[in-house]
Amino acid sequence: MANGESPVGADAPAGGFVQLLTPDGERIDSVTTADGVTYSVDFTDGEYRELYQDLVTVRRLDAEATALQRQGELGIWASLLGQEAAQVGSGRALRPQDMAFPTYREHGVLYTRGIDPIMPFGLFRGVDQGGWDANKYKFNGYTIVIGSQTLHATGYAMGVTMDGKTGTPDGEAVIAYFGDGATSQGEVNESFVWAGVFHAPMVFFCQNNQYAISEPLERQTRIPLYRRAAGFGFPGVRIDGNDVLASYAVTRAALDQARNGQGPTLIEAYTYRMGAHTSSDDPTRYRIASEVESWKVKDPISRLKAFLTKQQLADDTYFAEVDESARKLALDLRERVLAMPDPQPVTMFDHVYPNGSPELDQQRAQFAAYEASFEGSTH
Amino acid sequence: MSRIKEFTLPDLGEGLTEGEILTWLVKVGDTIELNQPIVEVETAKAAVEIPAKWGGVVTRIFHEAGTTVEVGAPIISIDTDPGAGPVPSAESLAAVEVAPEEGSVEPGMIGGPAPGGRTAVLVGYGPKTATAKRRPRIGTPPAPATAAPATPPPAAAAAAPAPVTQPTPASSRPPAAAPPAPTQPTPVTPAQPAAAPAQPAARPAGPVLAKPPVRKLARDLGIDLTMIAGTGPLGSITRDDVQQAAATASAPAETTVTESIVTQQAPATAAVFDASREQRIPIKGVRKLTAENMVASAFTAPHVTEFLTVDVTRTMKSLERLKSRPEFRDVRISPLLFVAKAVLLAVRRHPMVNSTWSAATNEIVVKDYVNLGIAAATQRGLIVPNIKDAGRLTLRELADALTALVQTAKSGKTPPSDMSGGTFSITNVGVFGIDTGTPILPPGEAAILAFGAVRPTPWVHKGKIKIRQVTTLGLSFDHRIVDGELGSKFLRDVGGFLEDPEAALLSWT
Known part of the structure; x- marks a missing residue:
């Protein structure tokens, strides 16, 4: 895979990227990198439509969450607006046995894993700790600490190798998501070292959305991020992060490399965070409107819609149906979020040890007695 | 429901x-x-x-x-x-x-x-x-x-x-x-008998028992904890005890002061000095931000201000000639354009004045770009939008940028991005008919130039007293970064440009 120059798309940054669908909706059959690796996709008409539906649904649910935050129903929300293609493409490339380690923004990956989108809302509403069964969903907890999940993922991937589950076409692979800002973290660099040295079945998927909160990319790196991989001894490739087809094709290939025992890959999905870092952030304070405008024309959904229209794979009736179905899902999500019960204070002791401990039980009893000492208490 | x-x-x-x-x-x-x-x-x-x-x-x-x-x-x-x-x-x-x-x-x-x-x-x-x-x-x-x-x-x-x-x-x-x-369970209700001032005698002997936040509250309110009887466990003093003590302590005192003022004032003119003649303006928005910035800057950066009075007759003549050139026919230009250009060129000769004192990293950050701030009085208050990378602009581009900046500011539509990242600022107090001033540095900038009014003034020119166009420049700088020598050289260069822009352009660039 390419450590040198990637092929140049029409709107690519210096050094190029892998692009299979242009912003105008033109399909590029296949792309071969400088290292001679060829990427392409072979989707049926229905699969193209499904990808479109994924993108629209993920964006609509995200918009509903942003509204819920503004209405005081969520404490905070990290919007994925603009990054749908990177997430949906890579998420759809995962096989059921693959394990994903997300950040707090990977709502699109979560959705493509077939998980009920409500799962992370308890965390953002502050009614649970976001602790779901990572093994059941093959989807680790949302990690708030920047970059730490790459170490967890690498350790997990090394474990997969020790279990003898790599080295076959049906082996397991692990994907870790992180952002451009995380590449400056020690943890991410350490995980590169470990994954590289131990040949871990890993895909490092970096969504370079150009900003680490307010810090622009030029303060993170002097070279394109995908080229960092070369120093750690594994391949790096940059993709057009707003192209769901490129995201799918390259991630699928990298995962297959990993599951076949060929070691890790770094994918840099070159994209843009169209919204704020989180609902507590005001991006107009650090970036200019013309820059945001220049990314609007690269929108991941409109290019796929243009493609579907040009190829006569879908018509306005279909698009309206997709919108309506996404709207209903969003309303359903809203109602279920509003219905989430507030936790009882005593439940904070429930998730410390799997089987409790004498000291913890004592603390729980003391706290319950204290709570019960108030009038109107239900304890 | x-x-x-x-x-x-x-x-x-x-x-x-x-x-x-x-x-x-x-x-x-x-x-x-x-x-x-x-x-x-x-x-x-x-x-x-x-x-x-x-x-x-x-x-x-x-x-x-x-x-x-x-x-x-x-x-x-x-x-x-x-x-x-x-x-x-x-x-x-x-x-x-x-x-x-x-x-x-x-x-x-x-x-x-x-x-x-x-x-x-x-x-x-x-x-x-x-x-x-x-x-x-x-x-x-x-x-x-x-x-x-x-x-x-x-x-x-x-x-x-x-x-x-x-x-x-x-x-x-x-x-x-x-x-x-x-x-209602209000913490401080003067009418309640229980709220009577605590007597020192009521406090048991021994050390005062109070939690640290309560001690802080007492310190903030000026309450001596040894004078309060605690109502909490083991006689500890609670937050309510402190607030009650504060309420009972302050209420009589205020009355006394008011009465004494009234007794003194009443016989004389019966003039009223109360709320009916006072306007209370909430401190918020631009005013609040300005205040915070000014306080932050004035009390962290040691300011020094130097003045230079210069003959700008040649600048004014150049300005007139420039106005008649076709390139500048459709743009409004003022002496500020020349001052801005003078600053940009002088910064190139003395880059240290275009820097930031970064206490957090223990560094002086010298910038290769000049985001030139122009202080503007707007209806919402003082704002200092800046022209990004002004050093790269041609004179015509600079004139356009200045015009756009002022118009946007006056219409109240300056985006926050235009107000952040400034590296050097100019305040044009001359437009108010003022000769000069000692401006306060915008936070993060090492120098700011005040440009005073341009007045016809008797001036020694070529050995004779002539009426010349004269102005005064005031340069405030952060003495942590800029020494008197550097500040003086910089100000001298700005003045030198304005005294003879053409010669300065030819010799400097």
């Missing part, structure tokens, strides 16, 4: 306590949809649009644009079922459902139960008074300050988990609002 729902201002960004209503996007009587943007609110963190939480018809807007509203206060009410016939009158609605003006009622309760049976307590952070949050204990003797409430305070109902059968707001409201004011 009422079909009229009130939307309270949520905490929009992790720990905010208030927001300013910028613009209402809907008005009373409008039919709105779920998630339709209804209002723009600016908080300390961001200006955001709030989408409607329910569809329906707007029945009331509580605060006009420009008001600063506390988190948890109602801002709009919406009839969620307008098709169901007429709404009860506004008076009965207020009585039944809202009563936001009654201080003891938690604003979060007013919306009634939210969908799904969740009690709609205050979103974001709780009400401000500690007493409203505190639930009464079972079987403990009531503390003096909270003595007497016959019924549980409204907070108790709000803090309890949602009962199986949710009482409607109509049924729960009257008991909460019914108790007359004196029975």
